Amino acid sequence: MFPEIIAPRALRAPIDDFVGDIVSNYSHVLRAVTQPLLDLLIWMDQIVRYSPWWAVTLAIMLLAWLASRRILFSLMVGLMLCVIGVIGLWDAAMQTLSLMIVAVAISIAIGIPMGILMASFRWLRTVMLPILDVMQTMPSFVYLIPVVMLFNLGKIAAIFATVIYAVPPVIRLTDLGIRLVDAEVLEASRAFGANRMKQLFGVQLPLALPNIMAGINQTTMMALAMVVIASMIGVRGLGYEVLQGINRLQVGRGLLAGVGIVILAIIFDRITQAFGQRQQKQKGA
Amino acid sequence: MTKIEVRNIFKIFGPRPERWLQAARDGISKEELLARSGHTLGLRDISLSIEEGSIYVIMGLSGSGKSTLIRHFNRLIEPSAGQILVDDTDVVTLGKTALAKFRQRKMSMVFQRFGLFPHRSVLDNVAYGLKVQGLGKADRHGKALHWLEQVGLSGFENQFPHQLSGGMQQRVGLARALATDAEILLMDEAFSALDPLIRREMQDQLLQLQAQLNKTIVFITHDLDEALRLGNRIAILKDGELVQEGTPEDILLTPANEYVQSFLQDVNRSKVLNAAHACNEPSLTLTMRSRPVHAVERMSARQFEYVAVLDGKRLAGILTREAAGNAVRDGARDIARYVGDMASVPASAGLDEVLAHLLRSTEPLAVTGENQEFLGLTSRRKVVELCTPVVEQAPASDLAA
Numbered sequence: 001m002f003p004e005i006i007a008p009r010a011l012r013a014p015i016d017d018f019v020g021d022i023v024s025n026y027s028h029v030l031r032a033v034t035q036p037l038l039d040l041l042i043w044m045d046q047i048v049r050y051s052p053w054w055a056v057t058l059a060i061m062l063l064a065w066l067a068s069r070r071i072l073f074s075l076m077v078g079l080m081l082c083v084i085g086v087i088g089l090w091d092a093a094m095q096t097l098s099l100m101i102v103a104v105a106i107s108i109a110i111g112i113p114m115g116i117l118m119a120s121f122r123w124l125r126t127v128m129l130p131i132l133d134v135m136q137t138m139p140s141f142v143y144l145i146p147v148v149m150l151f152n153l154g155k156i157a158a159i160f161a162t163v164i165y166a167v168p169p170v171i172r173l174t175d176l177g178i179r180l181v182d183a184e185v186l187e188a189s190r191a192f193g194a195n196r197m198k199q200l201f202g203v204q205l206p207l208a209l210p211n212i213m214a215g216i217n218q219t220t221m222m223a224l225a226m227v228v229i230a231s232m233i234g235v236r237g238l239g240y241e242v243l244q245g246i247n248r249l250q251v252g253r254g255l256l257a258g259v260g261i262v263i264l265a266i267i268f269d270r271i272t273q274a275f276g277q278r279q280q281k282q283k284g285a
Numbered sequence: 286m287t288k289i290e291v292r293n294i295f296k297i298f299g300p301r302p303e304r305w306l307q308a309a310r311d312g313i314s315k316e317e318l319l320a321r322s323g324h325t326l327g328l329r330d331i332s333l334s335i336e337e338g339s340i341y342v343i344m345g346l347s348g349s350g351k352s353t354l355i356r357h358f359n360r361l362i363e364p365s366a367g368q369i370l371v372d373d374t375d376v377v378t379l380g381k382t383a384l385a386k387f388r389q390r391k392m393s394m395v396f397q398r399f400g401l402f403p404h405r406s407v408l409d410n411v412a413y414g415l416k417v418q419g420l421g422k423a424d425r426h427g428k429a430l431h432w433l434e435q436v437g438l439s440g441f442e443n444q445f446p447h448q449l450s451g452g453m454q455q456r457v458g459l460a461r462a463l464a465t466d467a468e469i470l471l472m473d474e475a476f477s478a479l480d481p482l483i484r485r486e487m488q489d490q491l492l493q494l495q496a497q498l499n500k501t502i503v504f505i506t507h508d509l510d511e512a513l514r515l516g517n518r519i520a521i522l523k524d525g526e527l528v529q530e531g532t533p534e535d536i537l538l539t540p541a542n543e544y545v546q547s548f549l550q551d552v553n554r555s556k557v558l559n560a561a562h563a564c565n566e567p568s569l570t571l572t573m574r575s576r577p578v579h580a581v582e583r584m585s586a587r588q589f590e591y592v593a594v595l596d597g598k599r600l601a602g603i604l605t606r607e608a609a610g611n612a613v614r615d616g617a618r619d620i621a622r623y624v625g626d627m628a629s630v631p632a633s634a635g636l637d638e639v640l641a642h643l644l645r646s647t648e649p650l651a652v653t654g655e656n657q658e659f660l661g662l663t664s665r666r667k668v669v670e671l672c673t674p675v676v677e678q679a680p681a682s683d684l685a686a
Binding site for chain 2: 182184185187188189190191192193194195198202203206207
């Protein structure tokens with residue numbers, strides 16, 4: 001046995017107290033601050049759930065076509081969405097979808113600028129890399145509990161958990177993509193007198209785009225995985241159906257919901273990949 | 286007029302270059318500096334002056350600091366110490382915006398691996414410098430099309446760089462650099478990545494363009510043939526130090542040390558040197574009006590078998606001793622009717638061409654300058670000497686004789 005140097009209780013207590021303090025003193029502030037986020041979530045939820053099913057389907061088919069420019073691909077996506085409807089999971093899928101869209105949007109909004117900063121400042125990279133490792137490996141329940149304590153069960157807590165879990169890939173791949181840009185090409189833009197902004201938006205980001213798209217793809221997949229787990233903190237959707245299936249030992253219910261999740265995953269994986277591939281083709285790499 | 290003046294540039298790579306600057310001034314060796322401090326000596330005390338409208342070649346092997354040096358001119362790399370004056374402005378003291386302006390207007394650059402933007406069309410690549418300057422779309426596309434035509438790439442404007450061959454890509458790079466109308470063109474091993482045939486073609490094109498544009502070109506290469514072919518002056522670097530600086534002839538005929546000489550080993554001298562180098566100043570020439578008796582007298586005095594005959598400054602032909610004798614016997618008033626035709630080569634002809642002439646016939650060969658002006662006769666001995674690599678013992682003065 002390893003000798004006991006510090007009592008575990010003594011180590012745990014201050015952490016518990018710290019979180020408890022924040023919850024009792026600041027939770028109303030935090031809730032007020034995150035109110036706009038909640039409004040956004042509800043707004044998005046209403047858009048996808050209360051739009052007619054064919055409008056949502058057509059919108060996603062259009063997105064698929066824009067990404068791939070292939071009619072067949074777009075039709076397949078439409079067909080798969082119809083399958084979700086046919087097996088009676090439309091509403092649950094739309095709840096999952098709305099949460100996922102917001103989570104991915106927030107992840108991208110945080111991840112791309114963060115990746116750019118990491119590529120430009122070495123010290124930030126050194127600080128961020130271990131943090132990203134922690135975000136990806138820490139079991140999500142560890143931070144789900146304090147998040148739930150702070151924000152109550154529900155969408156906000158789910159979004160926090162999802163973003164923490166899903167943001168690392170887009171940060172990592174943005175950073176990597178920018179650092180992989182051919183030094184000579186960047187040097188050329190400097191030699192012609194381009195300033196920092198012109199270098200970033202004219203050269204670095206466009207050339208890093210295939211990598212950034214791969215990051216967004218990964219982020220989307222991880223967000224979907226987390227949204228399912230988030231059902232455990234009271235978020236409705238496909239994950240909730242799975243949870244119900246487990247709780248009530250209804251294998252069929254769980255399986256169908258699982259199929260729904262797989263279909264959503266395939267659709268978003270292929271759409272984001274198609275974006276990336278088209279970028280790559282234009283580059284001729 | 287001096288366009289670029291480089292004064293005592295030092296470059297030390299590492300976290301604390303200023304601490305080791307004095308040691309570098311005092312002549313610490315590159316290896317010792319690296320061992321003692323972990324710093325790499327990039328350049329030591331480089332001073333150059335580059336004339337306006339000339340092609341200045343900086344050459345050296347990889348690691349000699351030539352690419353580092355050229356990047357100091359537009360400050361892609363900051364010097365550790367020293368000054369770089371372009372049109373009497375010290376580039377090193379320029380602020381951020383002034384430097385950006387300077388790079389946009391004064392200098393443009395061509396890169397070894399082209400440095401083209403893969404996500405932009407050929408036209409947009411060429412127009413890039415103009416876009417950075419803030420020129421409108423119509424203007425910059427108009428100019429870009431003009432320069433694409435100049436480098437012979439009309440019709441390719443909507444292609445993407447990866448669709449072009451290496452030589453064509455570098456033409457795009459050249460057009461991009463020319464499009465900004467910068468007075469100074471920096472070319473960093475611009476043709477090194479191309480295969481020999483295309484390289485030669487590009488060199489010709491560069492010389493052609495230079496004849497029209499008269500820019501100040503700084504050209505980096507590791508290939509002495511290329512340096513001798515393009516350069517008005519050549520600077521040779523080794524381990525960040527300037528070894529020799531001079532005209533191509535200086536370098537070729539009086540190499541400063543063994544390092545330069547080892548470069549010269551592989552040079553195809555007969556391509557670099559031309560007829561003018563192998564030409565002897567005539568000690569005796571006649572004119573069409575010379576009197577035959579006179580001619581024979583002077584030829585016998587010098588034991589010449591033949592002599593060049595001029596008409597004004599132009600070469601008229603050759604008079605052999607035999608023909609001169611005939612003229613005396615015939616009692617001619619002048620030698621005009623006894624002058625035979627003489628083969629000649631222009632002064633710019635390569636030694637290889639001269640050599641071919643000399644091998645084909647035993648007749649003497651004249652060298653003529655512009656407008657057929659007579660410069661002298663080629664000497665077989667000199668041609669042979671120039672074509673053989675410098676031998677260790679041979680003092681340079683022998684060659685110049």
